Every structure is written in structure tokens, then in C-alpha cells.
Amino acid sequence: MAASVWKRCVTAAVKVKRVSPSLSARRWMLSAAYTDTSVWESREKDPQNLAILATSMDKTYTRNLPVSSLTVSRFVDNISAREEVDQAEYYLYKFRHSPNCWYLRDWTIHSWVRQCLKYGAREKALHTIKNKVQYGIFPDDFTFNLLIDAYIEDGDFTSACSVVEEVMLQEAFDLPSTQILSLHALASYRATRPQLAVSGERALGASLLICGLRRDDTAGLGAQLLGNALLGKVEMSKGINAVFKGMPLFWGHGYLDRALAVMERVAAASGDVKLSKDTLDAMSDVLQELSSSSDSDSSGAESAGEGEEEEKKEEDTRDEDDQAEQAKLPQYVSRFKELSSQLESLGKVDSASFQASVAALAQQDLAAAEQPDLEQYLGRLQTWEAENRHLIEREKEMRVKAEQEKLERLAANVAAWQQEAAGVGTRDR
Amino acid sequence: MVKKRPLRLIADMARKVRAYRELKSRPRDSQKYALDYETMKRPLTGKMLPVLAWPDVRKESRLFALLAGMRMFGMGRLFTRKSWLEDHPEPSYWRITKVKVDYTAENMDHGKVWGILTLKGKSEGEVKELDKVMYHDWRLVPKHMEQQMKDFEPLPEPPVRYVLYPPLVRAMLLAQHKKVFGSPVAEEPVLPLKRDVLLNKDYFRKREQENESTEGTPV
Numbered sequence: 001m002a003a004s005v006w007k008r009c010v011t012a013a014v015k016v017k018r019v020s021p022s023l024s025a026r027r028w029m030l031s032a033a034y035t036d037t038s039v040w041e042s043r044e045k046d047p048q049n050l051a052i053l054a055t056s057m058d059k060t061y062t063r064n065l066p067v068s069s070l071t072v073s074r075f076v077d078n079i080s081a082r083e084e085v086d087q088a089e090y091y092l093y094k095f096r097h098s099p100n101c102w103y104l105r106d107w108t109i110h111s112w113v114r115q116c117l118k119y120g121a122r123e124k125a126l127h128t129i130k131n132k133v134q135y136g137i138f139p140d141d142f143t144f145n146l147l148i149d150a151y152i153e154d155g156d157f158t159s160a161c162s163v164v165e166e167v168m169l170q171e172a173f174d175l176p177s178t179q180i181l182s183l184h185a186l187a188s189y190r191a192t193r194p195q196l197a198v199s200g201e202r203a204l205g206a207s208l209l210i211c212g213l214r215r216d217d218t219a220g221l222g223a224q225l226l227g228n229a230l231l232g233k234v235e236m237s238k239g240i241n242a243v244f245k246g247m248p249l250f251w252g253h254g255y256l257d258r259a260l261a262v263m264e265r266v267a268a269a270s271g272d273v274k275l276s277k278d279t280l281d282a283m284s285d286v287l288q289e290l291s292s293s294s295d296s297d298s299s300g301a302e303s304a305g306e307g308e309e310e311e312k313k314e315e316d317t318r319d320e321d322d323q324a325e326q327a328k329l330p331q332y333v334s335r336f337k338e339l340s341s342q343l344e345s346l347g348k349v350d351s352a353s354f355q356a357s358v359a360a361l362a363q364q365d366l367a368a369a370e371q372p373d374l375e376q377y378l379g380r381l382q383t384w385e386a387e388n389r390h391l392i393e394r395e396k397e398m399r400v401k402a403e404q405e406k407l408e409r410l411a412a413n414v415a416a417w418q419q420e421a422a423g424v425g426t427r428d429r
Numbered sequence: 430m431v432k433k434r435p436l437r438l439i440a441d442m443a444r445k446v447r448a449y450r451e452l453k454s455r456p457r458d459s460q461k462y463a464l465d466y467e468t469m470k471r472p473l474t475g476k477m478l479p480v481l482a483w484p485d486v487r488k489e490s491r492l493f494a495l496l497a498g499m500r501m502f503g504m505g506r507l508f509t510r511k512s513w514l515e516d517h518p519e520p521s522y523w524r525i526t527k528v529k530v531d532y533t534a535e536n537m538d539h540g541k542v543w544g545i546l547t548l549k550g551k552s553e554g555e556v557k558e559l560d561k562v563m564y565h566d567w568r569l570v571p572k573h574m575e576q577q578m579k580d581f582e583p584l585p586e587p588p589v590r591y592v593l594y595p596p597l598v599r600a601m602l603l604a605q606h607k608k609v610f611g612s613p614v615a616e617e618p619v620l621p622l623k624r625d626v627l628l629n630k631d632y633f634r635k636r637e638q639e640n641e642s643t644e645g646t647p648v
Contacts, residue, residue: 096532096537097532097533097537098532099532101530101532101537102501102502102528102530132498133497133498133536133537134536138499138500138501169498170499170500171571171572172500210571210573213573241488241489244568245488245489245490246490246495246498248569248571248572249571250571250573250574251514251568
């Protein structure tokens with residue numbers, strides 16, 4: 001409750017600071033022009049009966065022939081009810097497990113997410129994106145922005161963070177708008193102080209790190225520091241292999257080392273860059289937790305007799321490099337103390353929280369970042385429409401050619417029979 | 430003369446049908462390389478994996494396990510192998526150009542991949558099929574580390590050293606040269622200490638092909 005009250009206060013404070021007219025009273029991040037569906041709706045439609053498409057797809061699958069991406073895109077475009085969203089999900093799954101899986105079009109994916117948002121099936125969209133291996137849904141940056149914004153608008157920061165995690169797994173933090181939106185989602189999620197398991201911490205740390213690496217300002221460097229700290233915590237408790245398996249992360253040891261390197265960089269940088277106080281606090285919390293847990297581990301190892309087997313197994317899984325890392329922990333603690341005092345003396349510690357700095361960043365840069373995105377999106381719409389038309393033409397040509405070939409074959413068959421009949425006739429005589 | 434071989438048409442047809450059926454029933458990649466992680470056995474053949482590979486199989490992932498979750502199956506991305514990271518300090522990686530996935534696999538976990546290899550910093554420059562795709566050894570190079578890997582400049586190779594031939598062989602070479610050309614040879618025959626040719630599968634296959642082509646009639 002207190003968290004939601006605080007959130008509302010923050011957004012209210014941000015609202016007061018906002019002067020630009022494009023942002024409305026609701027907690028949207030993206031402007032109305034960005035999330036406007038009129039451009040998407042106004043493109044030329046290809047009305048098809050869903051039942052006919054579905055039966056033709058089923059027949060093609062039973063005959064073991066490949067289904068074209070055009071059929072699937074037509075199916076997704078013509079969704080008009082919530083139940084049809086579920087049917088489309090089934091056909092997307094089947095398409096992914098067919099020989100043509102590579103050819104799933106970008107506009108199909110975009111239209112699938114748009115339809116899900118339109119018919120209130122956001123969880124379905126999130127589910128398909130999370131199981132991207134099974135459904136083959138790899139949205140592009142614009143689509144990711146729309147989805148994250150839809151969740152932020154609702155205040156559902158957990159799901160927004162899951163979307164950001166998917167963006168991280170695709171390493172798709174190219175557009176500044178995506179970076180700002182994801183940082184906002186992550187910061188707000190952190191502010192709700194969730195109880196995270198190790199996997200949750202790893203995902204949060206990885207998203208913060210990879211998003212922060214793209215930016216060089218206060219928010220970005222703070223995100224890098226937080227990300228490295230969280231990943232260092234996972235590394236110390238579970239070993240480096242648990243950190244990078246399945247994630248686009250570097251396999252080298254020493255994530256806490258890299259976190260301290262970020263602090264050094266900020267201390268040595270000449271510009272206006274600062275680190276917010278709560279990121280430094282978070283780092284010190286992590287270090288304290290790790291040192292206290294390592295102390296309790298060592299004292300436990302001396303006295304315990306029961307858990308001996310388990311501890312032996314844990315030592316086997318963690319090899320020498322990980323143990324070398326753990327030995328460096330006291331060094332890290334002392335270095336951190338030096339660096340934080342250095343930063344304070346240089347005046348590079350920002351008293352505003354991480355979330356506030358991200359919100360300030362959003363207020364400044366988001367509107368400017370949206371403009372090129374919109375133009376790119378409009379250009380992409382044109383290319384998609386052109387490709388769609390090309391595919392439809394190609395399909396017509398193939399059908400005409402198939403018809404012609406069938407007629408020729410029939411004619412050849414008839415000629416052969418006639419010859420045979422004539423031959424039989426002569427033989428009989 | 431020799432008695433004419435009896436024409437066995439049905440047997441020939443049966444042979445063709447059997448060959449066709451064998452071709453059709455080849456196991457797919459997903460069936461061939463499926464693995465039971467509890468017993469470390471392949472369900473298709475019942476064979477067990479070598480013991481030294483077990484920790485790797487448990488910890489690391491196959492290439493397609495990484496590719497299945499990536500846009501366009503990771504085309505244009507760099508992938509390293511953990512064994513290369515351990516063995517060679519210089520970066521070695523494959524850059525992927527073409528992917529053919531086995532769509533019957535449940536998690537799109539198997540298939541064939543083609544790409545360009547850069548071994549120890551030296552790029553090969555031509556597209557080859559990736560071998561050992563099904564090994565549990567692969568790691569994705571994250572985008573923020575890609576530049577670091579590509580920037581590596583391999584040291585120039587030391588110059589090739591030469592050595593004299595043994596004296597009898599040298600005498601034979603000089604005599605042969607005098608017989609063919611008439612005049613004594615201008616410079617000393619030397620043996621390079623490094624073979625030009627890498628003795629691998631491709632080399633021997635090419636040699637066999639050349640031999641086959643020369644064995645035909647010369648006219």
C-alpha cells in the first residue's frame with residue numbers, strides 16, 4: 001500500500017514537472033501519437049474467412065505440405081474476437097513447428113501483438129513472447145515499446161519487467177525509447193521491493209546491466225552498477241556458470257570487480273555524471289550480505305557434522321575459480337569503501353533515488369526519442385505492405401501455373417489413352 | 430561362353446524399394462542426438478556418452494538450444510566454444526550465415542548450421558558447415574563483447590626456417606637436376622620446416638578426386 005502511494009506521489013511529482021502537452025493525465029510513458037492505432041488500422045485490409053483459412057491450414061498440415069507465411073499472416077490479421085486469439089496462437093505454434101518456421105513475417109508478429117492488446121489478451125501476448133522457442137514470436141523494437149508501455153500504464157511492473165527480460169534476452173536495447181522505458185520499468189519494479197529468488201535476481205541484474213551498458217548517463221551507469229552487483233551476488237552464491245547460462249552475458253569471473261570498475265569510471269570521469277545514493281546503498285547491502293553469509297558458511301563448516309555430504313557436493317560444483325572469487329570478497333569490501341568515500345568527496349553522489357533519476361531522464365528525452373521511431377515505423381509499414389502485396393501476387397501466379405500444369409497433364413493423359421485405344425483396336429484386328 | 434545371368438526383375442524392384450524405404454526412415458537430427466540427461470544415454474542407439482563429457486553436458490548447452498531462442502536463429506551472431514576458451518588464449522568464434530533447423534524437434538533443438546570460422550584470431554573467410562553442433566560446449570558472445578573479440582590482432586607468424594637435405598638425397602637431387610637440365614643447379618636445395626598443406630579431411634578428399642580424374646583415359 002505504501003509502495004503504491006509512493007508511486008502515485010512520484011508520478012504526481014513528475015506530472016507537475018511535465019510541461020509538454022503530449023502527455024496526458026494517465027500514467028502513460030509514451031505519447032498518444034506513438035500508441036495510436038489509427039495508422040495501423042488504416043492500412044489496406046485483406047478480408048478472409050477465418051474458418052476457411054483454418055480448414056485449409058489443417059488440410060495442408062495433414063498432407064505434410066508446408067503452409068505459407070501469407071496464410072498465417074492473413075489469419076492473424078483477420079482476428080475479430082477473443083476466442084480467435086486462442087485459435088491464432090495454436091496456428092502460430094503449428095507454423096513454428098513446420099519447415100517454414102524461419103519465414104514468419106515481421107508484420108505478422110507486430111499484428112499479433114496489436115491484436116492481443118486490442119482484444120485484452122495481454123497475458124497471451126506475454127505468454128507467447130516468453131515461450132518464444134515454441135511460438136517463434138520475436139517482436140521488433142516498436143512492438144516491444146508498445147507492450148512495455150501497456151503494462152506500465154496499468155502499473156503492472158512485474159509483467160513489464162518480464163517483457164524487459166525478453167528484450168534483454170534478444171539484446172534489443174537499440175532504440176533510446178526502449179532503453180528509457182525499460183529503465184523506468186526496472187526502477188519502478190525495484191522500488192516495490194520484491195522478494196526475489198536467485199533466478200529473479202539474475203534476470204533483473206542482467207536486464208539492468210545490458211540496458212545500462214547502452215547509456216552513458218547517470219541512470220545508465222547506475223543501472224550498470226546495480227546489474228553488476230546483483231550478478232556478482234549470484235556469482236558468489238551459485239558460481240559463474242549459473243550466471244551466464246542461457247543469458248547473453250560474459251562468462252568471465254568478477255562481476256563485483258566490474259561493478260567497482262564502474263564506480264572508478266564515474267570517479268575518474270570529468271563530466272557531470274553522478275551515481276545515485278541508493279545504488280551505492282544497494283551495492284553495500286549486497287557486499288554485506290555476501291560477507292555475512294560467507295562468515296556463517298565457514299563457521300558452519302567447522303561445527304557441522306550432518307550437512308557434510310551436501311557441502312561436499314556444493315564444493316565440487318563450484319570449482320577453483322569461483323572459490324578464488326570468494327576469497328577476494330574482503331578486498332572488494334575495502335575497495336568499495338574507498339571508492340564511495342572518494343565519490344562523496346568529489347560530489348558525484350546524487351541524493352535523488354535511482355527511480356527519480358530515471359523519471360527525470362524520461363521526462364527529458366522520451367519525447368525526442370519517439371520522433372525518429374515513429375518515422376522509422378511508418379517507413380517500415382510501407383515496406384511491409386509492399387512485401388505483402390508481392391507475396392499475394394506470387395501466390396496468384398503459383399496458383400495459375402499449377403492450374404495450367406494440371407490441364408497439360410490431363411491433356412497428355414487423354415492423348416495417351418486415345419493412342420492406347422487406337423493401338424488396342426489395331427491389334428484386335 | 431558364360432551362361433547369361435537370369436533376369437530377376439522382382440528382386441531388383443524389391444532392392445530399390447528397400448533402398449528407398451531405408452532412405453525415408455533415416456532418423457532425424459532430433460532423434461539421433463536426443464539425450465537422456467539422467468542416464469547420459471542416447472535413446473536411439475542406447476550408447477552412453479564418455480564420462481569426461483558429463484560435467485559439460487550438465488552445465489553447458491548445445492548450439493541450437495541457444496539459437497532456438499534468438500531472432501532469426503542467431504544469424505550474424507558470434508558463438509564460441511568453451512573448449513576453445515580453455516585451450517586457446519586468442520579468441521576463436523564462428524559467425525553464423527545459414528541455419529537449417531529440424532522442425533520436428535520439440536524445442537527446435539537440433540539442425541544444421543553454416544558459418545565463417547575465425548580460429549585463434551585468423552578468419553578463414555569461406556562459409557563452412559559447423560561441426561560438433563550437438564556438443565554441449567557452446568557459448569553465445571554477447572553484443573557488448575563482440576567488438577572485443579573482433580578487435581584481436583593475431584601476432585605475425587615467425588618466418589619459415591629452412592634446412593639442408595641429407596647428403597645422399599642431396600647428391601641424388603643434384604644428379605637428377607644435371608641429367609634433366611644439363612647444367613649444375615644454381616642454388617642449394619633446401620627443405621622447408623613447415624608443410625604448406627594442412628593434413629585434414631578436405632585435403633585427402635581433394636587428392637582422391639584428382640587421382641580419380643587422372644585415372645581416366647588420357648586421350
